[in-house]
Amino acid sequence: MELAEAKQKFIESWGKLGSEWGINRTMAQVHALLLITPEALTTEEIMEQLSISRGNANMTLRDLIGWGLVEKQLKPGERKEYFFADKDTWNIARQVAKERRKRELDPIIKILDELTKVKGDTKDPEYATFNKSVTDINKLAKNVDKTLETMLKAEENWFWGSVIKIFK
Structure with missing residues (x-):
């Protein structure tokens, strides 16, 4: 199995598991993506990689921040917000x-x-x-x-x- 396929399988599986725990599937998938990505991602990158709308991405990221699972990061000189998940x-x-x-x-x-x-x-x-x-x-x-x-x-x-x- 190639890395790209393995990453997709992990994201899908984490999403299914999350929905079993009563967590929104998209919320679990965004969290999974951020868990397996070494660098912080922008909303646009998350939207593109998961094929979700901006509204869904924004709402999901807010929820993940509220749960304390994701942090918002700002990079000097950039207006975009970046999102990062603790890997521990x-x-x-x-x-x-x-x-x-x-x-x-x-x-x-x-x-x-x-x-x-x-x-x-x-x-x-x-x-x-x-x-x-x-x-x-x-x-x-x-x-x-x-x-x-x-x-x-x-x-x-x-x-x-x-x-x-x-x-x-």
């Missing part, structure tokens, strides 16, 4: 975890905390089932949150070393 996979994983935590886990924990305070008759099977389910899910969510917090603070070698110890 540990940094990427931590940033995605941080954003997903903020967007998904934090809101559900807030709701579950509120729902665990619902009062009812513990002898009522409907209340007992509701209360147990909500309490158990809340406990799991908080354990996931603690794990994410550990990951976000940890260095890569320490984190994976700790995880491997758990599974031995």
